Amino acid sequence: MTTSKRPARSLSPVPSTLRIPLAARASGDAMFPQMAVRDAYAASILEKIRDDGQALPEDRATIYGILSRTRRFRSLAQEFLEQHPGARVVNMGCGLSHYYQWLDDGKCRMTDADLPEVLALRRELIPETNTRHDARALDLTSAHWWEQLDLPRKRQGRPVFLFTEGVLMYLQPPQVQAVLATFGERAPAGSVLAFDAMCWLAVGRAAQHPSVRATGAEFHWGLRKAAELTQAHPRLRLDATYRVLEGIGLPYALFAPLMLMLLGVPLYAVYALGVADSADT
Template structure:
């Protein structure tokens, strides 16, 4: 199958969607301990792999994608257990298909991304469930909350928002604005989960074996986890998860040293919660 222009004309950051797709399509055999069993990735990849773009081969990238997928999936599943029939939104969905894992016959899921990505997604992933929809989204816009038709007031039902492989490509100001909007607008109990690299990776996308071919650049990284709650007083850091833990003995031995020297993990998944009042 030869896809029309949208598959071949993705801009730099959207073109990175090939990286997690390829990792989920082939990574289970390499790392069975973090297998995700994606029923769709291989078929989707087969349809776009003739577009001339190289696919990721570095083992640490493939492992990290599988590991973060499992973590984000687990966080969303935990949320839905607490809030049956809740709303889940994947902000910057690319060609991922989390609904296959999260559908409990009650939840509502939105996959959201830029128009150029959704144009490709519609060709490759048919929408067949009325509880699963697509929405155009620009996270750098001031009205991104409205674009997703999220609760207009804080007394609405809690929502679970997540984004992967997206925030590091935004400027620090844009990321802080996203966190501040979540803190200001989200009903209490809502969760925002995302991956983030440490500050040392900023400006070094050319050194990343998979990202360097896309033309995208890392613009945001953190120095302290406390930075994540500073944009709004309602934000609480619920959890952090070192994505590369379990990769091997070298990481296990040096991860504590890196954490001490850099102030944060090299790469982690964080979960923020919106809360009213003071936690005890």
């Protein structure tokens, strides 16, 4: 029996960007062996949707960056689960990624969440096979996204690990601040929110991005200073910053420090936010 194919181009602009990380994980290991992620699902999923006539991303910096950020999100989640066995992990804006293959330790509970149009495609291509792994509809621009994920109702609950990959840059600045504020207000102490962010220079310039420009999506939010990440709520703290393109080559190594000095923040990085009550700080 043949598997039906549904082209990713039927998705609206921002959701359609899910093809970019999927393609990078499917082919990037051969291009950058030192950054290999060994995704056991990406190639087969890509094959089911690649008849949509769209070219696959070929720019090396994008592919390297996706592998780098994948490794970072994976390691941050794994470290969290080592500290909190059996904890809840949520991928907010999951697209067609499959982090559960790396994070399943026999105890954790993982939720992959995205907009309904993405979730419909995901359920066709990635059937749920484990009772500790579920998928939920999610709209991060909704004031009720915390409830949509059925996250802890009280701060005294168990810490959770939330991450969102390739999502926040497409939201408006007030929407990003609202997401951070909700996390700061609702998350139990010890919880983590990890996400990637471009610097402010990228805003309005998606048409210059070799892969994103084909989708029609636009970058609306970019970081100007690290302090913006914690100003939404007093419980928030910036635990770590990881430069995504570090190690890609000598030109970047020479160029990045100058740009950091001029721009105030890395061109592109993964950030990890934590929450703490006054007694914990």
